[in-house]
Amino acid sequence: AQKVTQAQTEISVVEKEDVTLDCVYETRDTTYYLFWYKQPPSGELVFLIRRNSFDEQNEISGRYSWNFQKSTSSFNFTITASQVVDSAVYFCALSERGRGAQKLVFGQGTRLTINP
Amino acid sequence: GAVVSQHPSWVICKSGTSVKIECRSLDFQATTMFWYRQFPKQSLMLMATSNEGSKATYEQGVEKDKFLINHASLTLSTLTVTSAHPEDSSFYICSADSGIVGELFFGEGSRLTVL
8 A cells, every 4th residue: 555654743843944855655566656745724735846767867946946866765855044934734646546536645744843 | 727616625414414515527538536534634545446437435434425526527426425414524535547547636625514
């Protein structure tokens, strides 16, 4: 079965610190997708990134960066120079192929609090 | 970009009543949509896969007679919580499969409170 583990339940840092959110996954599929979503208090899921299993290049988008390592089945997310607006719950997710469509398996989420 | 809309965004109802939540794909057709449930401070758990023109597929432990899913068109799936009880209070969120590998779009979510 597919599984996503976010071992860090809650993280609290002071503004401007860098913070890394860990994500470890399990799958037997050779083709899969990994996602990160941000969920602010309002509840909607904000898409951050999608990475397919054949692309191990790290990605940087502004203050956000992602490190994908198939060897350790990890897809970690780093926020550089954190800001109060980054406070939210962050979910890592894995796509699961089923009947030609895709459904996501989510990690438990990491609640990130950035203190001023 | 593609947009998935959910309605209502929040609803309060009395115990024993039924509540319908709509999930619409606004600018693409979705033969498959997914319904998730999220209890406070927990992760999103898949409830069911909604297939256009056929019966929904429910995850283990989800009562199909309580959570009725209808996917009558390529742009609309509905979730009806029948005879709602306080334990059904949760955040329900849908996603739509665009048909493009790896592209999924989520609705804004619907917060249900059953009194």
